[in-house]
Amino acid sequence: MxxxxxxxxxxxxxxxxxxxxxxxxxxxxxxxxxxxxxxxxxxxxxxxxxxxxxxxxxxxxxxxxxxxxxxxxxxxxxxxxxxxxxxxxxxxxxxxxxxxxxxxxxxxxxxxxxxxxxxxxxxxxxxxxxxxGPADPLLRAVVASLAAGRSVTATAERVALGERQLHRRSLSAFGYGPKTLARILRLQRALALARSGVPFADTAARTGFADQAHLARDVRELTGLPLTDLVRS
The missing domain is CATH 2.60.120 (Jelly Rolls)
Structure with a gap:
């Protein structure tokens, strides 16, 4: 099947x-x-x-x-x-x-x-x-920086843009600002770790959440589902 x-x-x-x-x-x-x-x-x-x-x-x-x-x-x-x-x-x-x-x-x-x-x-x-034509390498650098857990300020400095310029470029390329993109990429990192068997508290610590409760709130806000349900699915 x-x-x-x-x-x-x-x-x-x-x-x-x-x-x-x-x-x-x-x-x-x-x-x-x-x-x-x-x-x-x-x-x-x-x-x-x-x-x-x-x-x-x-x-x-x-x-x-x-x-x-x-x-x-x-x-x-x-x-x-x-x-x-x-x-x-x-x-x-x-x-x-x-x-x-x-x-x-x-x-x-x-x-x-x-x-x-x-x-x-x-x-x-x-x-x-x-x-x-070729993809804009700056956008890949933005994704890589945010996916690595760097802040928006650090990412803007890394790609040599002001934060307002980064926000404007992000709206056009990603559909939302870099803070939202960073939050979504962090969600995906956390789900990957949790689904691999990493305890939720360790997952939260390794992906930049304040604690397990912060991770659970963010997951529910972005997905509408509890973290335990997403991990089981």
């Missing part, structure tokens, strides 16, 4: 290709947690873009799937799609809202008819990236 969810590294540097079987509508569906990324999504007859989330997203009845997606490295999707990330924050939009409808119909039909639609979707992402 095929797994409900599977992913692999993409041929596009830093990206991930994933597939998900058809899911039940909310509230039964597993939530999609904020991760600082944007995704190009395909289900038969549709191409969509998932904007950057600030909280957990639950698929509604019209988004049951099955799905395939390319999850872009944080900050890289806006250049590929030609739209600032903050315009898509907490949204799922049809690709035809961002690019010419006739082009999107042709692309959707090509992926629908492909022997391997997942590979065809990845090929589309690769072509979008080739058209956009």
């Amino acid at each position: 095929a797994p409900e969810y599977a992913e692999r590294a993409s041929l596009l540097p830093g990206a991930v290709v994933w597939t998900r079987a058809a899911v039940l509508p909310a509230p039964s569906a597993a939530p999609v947690l904020p991760d600082g990324c944007m995704d190009l999504l395909w289900t038969e007859g549709r191409l969509l873009v998932a904007g950057p989330d600030t909280h957990a997203f639950r698929p509604g009845p019209g988004l049951a799937g099955p799905w395939a997606g390319v999850r872009f490295y944080p900050g890289t999707a806006p250049a590929l799609l030609g739209v600032p990330a903050h315009e898509l924050r907490d949204r799922r939009v049809d690709l035809a809202d961002l690019r010419p409808a006739a082009e999107v119909r042709r692309l959707t039909g090509r992926i629908d008819a492909a022997p391997d639609p997942v590979a065809a979707l990845e090929d589309l992402a690769l072509r979008l990236a080739a058209d956009a």
